[in-house]
Amino acid sequence: MSHSRWRLLSRDIGAAFAFSSLLLSWLLPNWVVFIFGLCWLLSLLGFRPLRKMEFASALLLLAFAVPLFAASILGKMDFVISACCFACLFAAIRMVGRPSESMDAQVNLGALLMMTGGAALTGELWYLLSLGGFAVFTPLSMGMSTLQQHGAKPAKLRPALFRVGMGISLAFIGMSVFFILLPRLSWKISHLPLPQGLEAVSGLADTVKLQSSGNLKTSPRIVARIELTPHPNQPQLNHYWVARYYRDFDGKEWHTPQAEKTTDSQIILPRKNGKKVFQKIELLPAYGSPTLIALDAPFVFFNLQRATTQGHAQISMTEWKDAEVRSTIHTTSLSYETQSFLPDNEGGLLWENTVESLPGAHNMEEGLEAYKRLPEEVDIRIAKLAQEILKTETSPLKAARLIENYLHQNFQYSLQETIGTNNPLAEFLFVKKRGHCEQFATAFAVLLRQGGFASRVVGGFFGGEQLGNRYILRAGDAHAWTQVYDSRLGWVSFDATPPAGRQARPNAFLAWVLEVQETLDAWWQSKVVDYSIREQTKMAHSLLRTKTSSLNLQWKPLALSWQWLWLLVLAFFLYLKIRPRHPAQRFLKQLEKRLQKLQLLNQETPSVDALWVLLPTQNHPLKRQIESAYVHYLRWRFGNIPYEPYTARKLLNSLKLQGTSQRIKLRWPFRP
Numbered sequence: 001m002s003h004s005r006w007r008l009l010s011r012d013i014g015a016a017f018a019f020s021s022l023l024l025s026w027l028l029p030n031w032v033v034f035i036f037g038l039c040w041l042l043s044l045l046g047f048r049p050l051r052k053m054e055f056a057s058a059l060l061l062l063a064f065a066v067p068l069f070a071a072s073i074l075g076k077m078d079f080v081i082s083a084c085c086f087a088c089l090f091a092a093i094r095m096v097g098r099p100s101e102s103m104d105a106q107v108n109l110g111a112l113l114m115m116t117g118g119a120a121l122t123g124e125l126w127y128l129l130s131l132g133g134f135a136v137f138t139p140l141s142m143g144m145s146t147l148q149q150h151g152a153k154p155a156k157l158r159p160a161l162f163r164v165g166m167g168i169s170l171a172f173i174g175m176s177v178f179f180i181l182l183p184r185l186s187w188k189i190s191h192l193p194l195p196q197g198l199e200a201v202s203g204l205a206d207t208v209k210l211q212s213s214g215n216l217k218t219s220p221r222i223v224a225r226i227e228l229t230p231h232p233n234q235p236q237l238n239h240y241w242v243a244r245y246y247r248d249f250d251g252k253e254w255h256t257p258q259a260e261k262t263t264d265s266q267i268i269l270p271r272k273n274g275k276k277v278f279q280k281i282e283l284l285p286a287y288g289s290p291t292l293i294a295l296d297a298p299f300v301f302f303n304l305q306r307a308t309t310q311g312h313a314q315i316s317m318t319e320w321k322d323a324e325v326r327s328t329i330h331t332t333s334l335s336y337e338t339q340s341f342l343p344d345n346e347g348g349l350l351w352e353n354t355v356e357s358l359p360g361a362h363n364m365e366e367g368l369e370a371y372k373r374l375p376e377e378v379d380i381r382i383a384k385l386a387q388e389i390l391k392t393e394t395s396p397l398k399a400a401r402l403i404e405n406y407l408h409q410n411f412q413y414s415l416q417e418t419i420g421t422n423n424p425l426a427e428f429l430f431v432k433k434r435g436h437c438e439q440f441a442t443a444f445a446v447l448l449r450q451g452g453f454a455s456r457v458v459g460g461f462f463g464g465e466q467l468g469n470r471y472i473l474r475a476g477d478a479h480a481w482t483q484v485y486d487s488r489l490g491w492v493s494f495d496a497t498p499p500a501g502r503q504a505r506p507n508a509f510l511a512w513v514l515e516v517q518e519t520l521d522a523w524w525q526s527k528v529v530d531y532s533i534r535e536q537t538k539m540a541h542s543l544l545r546t547k548t549s550s551l552n553l554q555w556k557p558l559a560l561s562w563q564w565l566w567l568l569v570l571a572f573f574l575y576l577k578i579r580p581r582h583p584a585q586r587f588l589k590q591l592e593k594r595l596q597k598l599q600l601l602n603q604e605t606p607s608v609d610a611l612w613v614l615l616p617t618q619n620h621p622l623k624r625q626i627e628s629a630y631v632h633y634l635r636w637r638f639g640n641i642p643y644e645p646y647t648a649r650k651l652l653n654s655l656k657l658q659g660t661s662q663r664i665k666l667r668w669p670f671r672p
């Protein structure tokens with residue numbers, strides 16, 4: 001492949017990386033994506049239909065510019081998106097034009113504009129990959145164009161491109177230092193819609209179906225990030241995160257009650273007893289539901305915000321009484337704060353001898369009949385089973401414990417078992433005797449109702465995996481359990497699902513990949529996207545602060561210590577200072593190593609210069625090869641003759657003794 005072809009290929013790849021930064025925002029119209037992809041593919045294959053049509057190219061750009069500008073003026077398209085679309089079309093049309101220095105510069109300019117637009121439209125971690133690819137291939141193409149413009153010979157291209165690569169590396173270092181030290185400015189370009197991203201995988205359903213599949217338990221998708229105060233300092237939590245309550249059961253599905261609703265900026269629920277825990281929760285796009293979650297049992301929700309390109313906007317929330325708390329706006333990302341009361345006892349349940357009565361619990365008993373209602377057609381065997389388990393038990397908590405123990409001892413957890421549609425609950429209880437959490441929770445609640453106790457099914461999540469200073473919930477952590485009503489304590493949670501089936505069961509490798517991505521994304525958001533003058537001030541204080549305490553050496557990751565960055569930069573510049581700059585100097589170093597292996601450099605002949613003086617008096621089999629190699633070195637180093645890598649390798653490979661394994665030593669003249 002010719003050097004011109006390599007130059008154009010580097011140019012097009014750099015433009016493709018720049019275009020990907022805009023593509024990640026999901027805001028480009030489909031027709032712009034199609035035109036750029038088509039032109040890029042044609043250029044990559046060497047077909048340039050606008051090679052001899054300069055005037056037609058200009059008219060085509062004008063034909064695109066006018067409607068884009070008009071759309072932005074009329075308010076049908078955001079101005080920033082319109083400008084990004086024109087940058088894409090400008091680069092695409094120039095790619096299929098006549099290859100020249102000016103045309104390459106125009107393509108690179110369009111790529112630079114696309115990278116700038118991508119920074120305005122997206123703050124995702126993947127933008128870093130686009131930036132890296134653009135910063136490598138575009139300068140490489142520009143360097144090759146400059147060398148060819150000055151008539152550089154092929155023998156000079158490789159060392160020159162090496163210098164271009166070193167320049168790119170220095171540019172990266174300078175860019176990082178510039179980003180760290182440049183004062184942060186707060187400015188807004190435009191009001192842009194949020195990107196929609198990937199489809200959600202764990203949006204809470206309006207119903208709980210007995211025939212549903214349990215495949216969601218294997219999903220590693222991260223749906224929520226949570227900060228807890230006080231911090232538990234545990235790698236894995238065993239907590240329930242409540243989202244929605246289901247009251248009505250028709251024999252196959254659970255439904256939420258059609259209750260009254262209240263909309264406000266703060267939702268206060270009935271208080272519970274226990275240890276108060278503050279939570280700051282961020283629901284990610286993979287969550288896909290307006291329903292808010294909190295540790296069981298929540299008593300207040302507040303400060304609900306949705307993410308926009310202008311920051312976070314405050315929104316209100318709605319309480320559906322005895323059902324759920326949800327956002328009034330269905331958006332891809334939500335953040336809010338909530339407080340909950342955790343049980344004081346480690347077992348996770350509220351017992352009669354450990355807590356006081358719940359305020360207002362007696363007033364709730366009037367509406368409990370709906371929580372005892374059963375479908376008209378219930379298998380008679382279910383009533384007999386409830387009678388066998390409960391006998392004459394009248395305490396709701398003790399009855400719940402009896403049913404929980406029965407299900408734990410006689411049933412198994414399984415994600416592969418399928419339940420029929422005719423009588424799913426009876427099939428689970430008397431035929432399959434294995435299933436997932438929704439089937440366990442349903443059986444638990446129905447058996448309690450058969451005994452005359454008020455019960456309901458709760459949908460939410462179980463667990464919490466520590467990642468840095470926060471906890472994450474995966475889509476596979478989605479869970480269902482049961483609550484029973486007690487006249488003194490209110491609603492109390494029980495879980496018949498075996499402990500091994502409550503948390504997510506994702507593929508280990510996929511879970512690890514997503515954890516790495518989540519860690520990098522958190523670093524990107526905090527250190528780059530949200531990097532502000534406050535972080536700059538903290539860094540300056542950490543660098544200038546004097547250490548008054550005794551020396552205490554502790555290991556830190558290099559990325560977490562800015563002092564290490566300066567040491568690495570200093571070491572890099574020292575390496576550039578002391579390393580051989582001229583390629584002939586590197587050849588001399590390789591020549592010395594080869595002669596040392598042949599035992600021709602020693603105390604008597606410590607250098608190639610000394611060996612050069614001795615060689616005319618010797619009859620060494622490699623005399624001619626050594627002299628030729630040294631003469632070439634002198635010509636390359638001091639004779640203004642271009643360095644030839646191929647010749648250098650050939651000279652070094654010729655320094656081998658043939659036909660003998662003994663090293664032939666040199667003798668100084670006039671020495672015994």
